[in-house]
Amino acid sequence: MFKRLLTFLILPLSLIACTFLATPVLTQTNADATRTARYFSATPSFTSTPTITDTPTITLSPTITATMTFTSTQTITDTATITLTPTVTLTPTFDFPDVKVHTQAHCRYGPSSAYLHAADLYPGDTGTVRGRFPYSKWLHVKFDKLNYWCWVSNSVIDVVGDLETVRYIIPDLQSVGSNMYGPPHNVRARRDGDQVTISWDQVNMTEDDDRGYFIEAWVCQNGAYLWWTVSFPNQYTTSYTVTDQPGCGNPSSGELYTVEKHGYSLPVKIPWP
Numbered sequence: 001m002f003k004r005l006l007t008f009l010i011l012p013l014s015l016i017a018c019t020f021l022a023t024p025v026l027t028q029t030n031a032d033a034t035r036t037a038r039y040f041s042a043t044p045s046f047t048s049t050p051t052i053t054d055t056p057t058i059t060l061s062p063t064i065t066a067t068m069t070f071t072s073t074q075t076i077t078d079t080a081t082i083t084l085t086p087t088v089t090l091t092p093t094f095d096f097p098d099v100k101v102h103t104q105a106h107c108r109y110g111p112s113s114a115y116l117h118a119a120d121l122y123p124g125d126t127g128t129v130r131g132r133f134p135y136s137k138w139l140h141v142k143f144d145k146l147n148y149w150c151w152v153s154n155s156v157i158d159v160v161g162d163l164e165t166v167r168y169i170i171p172d173l174q175s176v177g178s179n180m181y182g183p184p185h186n187v188r189a190r191r192d193g194d195q196v197t198i199s200w201d202q203v204n205m206t207e208d209d210d211r212g213y214f215i216e217a218w219v220c221q222n223g224a225y226l227w228w229t230v231s232f233p234n235q236y237t238t239s240y241t242v243t244d245q246p247g248c249g250n251p252s253s254g255e256l257y258t259v260e261k262h263g264y265s266l267p268v269k270i271p272w273p
Contacts, residue, residue: 096128097161099141099152107150110171111138114214114229116259118150119143129159131169135227140169177263181205184213184238184268187256191244191273198270199239200256209260210235217254217270219244231259 101121108115111133121143130149131140138151139159151171184200191197198215212232219228225248230240244252255267 101125103156105156114231173264179265183265197241211259214257220248
């Protein structure tokens with residue numbers, strides 16, 4: 001830009017200088033010509049700077065438009081990586097009470113000594129309690145040496161653990177095994193005061209299979225409503241008498257089973273007098 005401006009200023013000055021240095025041609029003789037000749041008779045002396053009237057005044061006003069480019073540099077705030085640590089709620093594994101036999105005894109298929117024999121127990125045998133009976137203190141135990149459960153009196157074992165955490169169980173005699181002889185027939189009962197005698201017909205069984213009969217009843221004695229069980233050693237005992245008194249809020253009742261070594265027959269309801 002500056003070079004162009006300098007060129008523009010020098011060029012007119014050069015032209016003007018050339019004009020004044022040229023020798024004028026005098027062709028007129030009139031007064032004006034004389035005056036002109038007289039003026040040019042001497043060597044012109046240039047002592048003044050010619051005024052250039054037609055020279056444009058160029059004002060260079062560079063307009064600097066500062067376009068500020070703002071580069072927005074984001075301030076990166078570290079975002080913490082949140083690692084979720086799950087809260088693990090541990091479900092405690094239920095610990096069944098432990099038992100250890102201290103007196104030789106029988107393990108049975110029900111919660112009293114009237115039920116069929118299931119296994120022999122000896123001091124030192126161990127196991128865990130899996131259930132209890134609501135009407136006696138017998139416990140349903142899985143002994144380590146057996147692959148099935150059976151019932152044992154708490155009087156012949158030591159227990160470590162809280163028995164209150166163990167559920168109540170009612171034995172299902174039909175799950176014990178099978179019975180090929182069926183229930184007794186002609187079951188009857190009669191009362192004589194507070195004595196009730198139950199009778200039935202004999203069920204003929206082989207000597208090897210014969211395990212007699214089993215009665216499960218509820219009777220009233222001295223104002224207490226009692227769960228009552230009794231068994232008979234062989235098929236030849238066909239009657240039984242039990243004390244049953246008034247004074248209880250629930251009615252007395254009972255059922256009779258035929259028992260052989262493989263299990264129990266279906267029960268027969270006793271017609272309680």
